[in-house]
Amino acid sequence: MFDYRQLKALATVIEEQSFERAAKRLFLTQSAISQRIRQLEESAGQLLLVRSQPLRLTAAGEHLQRHYHQVTLLQNELLKTLDRAHEEGFTKLTIGLNADTLATWFMDAIQPLLAQSSLLLDLRVDDQDQTHLLLRQGDVQGCISASSKPLQGSNAVFLGISRYLALASPDFIQRYFPDGVTAAALSHAPAVEYNEKDELQDSFIQRFYPEVQDYPRHRVPSSEAFTELIRRGFAWGMAPDMQMQSLIDQGAVTEISAGQRLEVPLYWHSWNLITETGKQLTHQLATYCRHHLQQSATLD
Secondary structure (H helix, E strand, O other), X not given: OOOHHHHHHHHHHHHXXXXXXXXXXXXXXXXXXXXXXXXXXXXXXXXXXXXXXXXXXXXXXXXXXXXXXXXXXXXXXXXXXXOXXXXXXXXXXXXXXXXXXXXXXXXXXXXXXXXHOXXXXXXXEOOOOOHHHHHHOOOOOEEEEOOOOOOOOEEEEEEEEEEEEEEEOHHHHHHHOOXXXXXXXXXXXXXXXXOOOOOHHHHHHXXXXXXXXXXXXXXXXXXXXXXXXXXXXXXXXXXXXXXXXXXXXXXXXXXXXXXXXXXXXXXXEEEOOOOHHHXXXXXXXXXXXHHHOEOOOOOO
């Protein structure tokens, strides 16, 4: 039987990425945090935490962190059932999602659940192809991912399709694509990417202009600044139509080549925990997306 105070210390150190901040959060000394983790590693008989920068868990540590988060969620549900007084407390939801989802529809989708339940959100933003890793490591209780394959012990629910358009301002198009979009022109036209994991621009080029070898690119890790750079005429980039529709309607941005689009399917992944909060969250996301996201691919 593992000591859950020790499990909490391990999870908090990873969340805070600091022994000192974890100690302050748990109202303990830094040495007490270190001691609890050492005792947990002794009980497990192996290393659980790699003391590197950034701090990271071993495979065994990931299993224990996932177990801790699952038990915590179940315990919160049980307390609500046993004692009405606990309904005034909060349940934390850790969710992995990509920046575009957060910037467009996620808050609208989850608003009814936040309004009716005492929940605290802990959102971890990563590329839609990377959020799966957050779930596997036990960092989140659920994630929105482009992968349809559930991890062992989890399930996947189809949400809908996010459509990405290759957009630029009219001035940018006139400057870099006066004779239309070609491989030669794309090789010299600056693009913008969110971070080093953002492969949407590469995917667009590989699908429609595979002869392009390389191209200049900005890196802007902010969804708002990403679209602003496009609007101001300094780059072209792949952006969700939901986020850009008003700028398209205003004529501030337009597709660099009409009809050449990417469609990214999105799935909600969560552990197979039968909790009321988990069921409500899955139901809320699926219901919202069924009415607001594209549900089938567009034929080319």
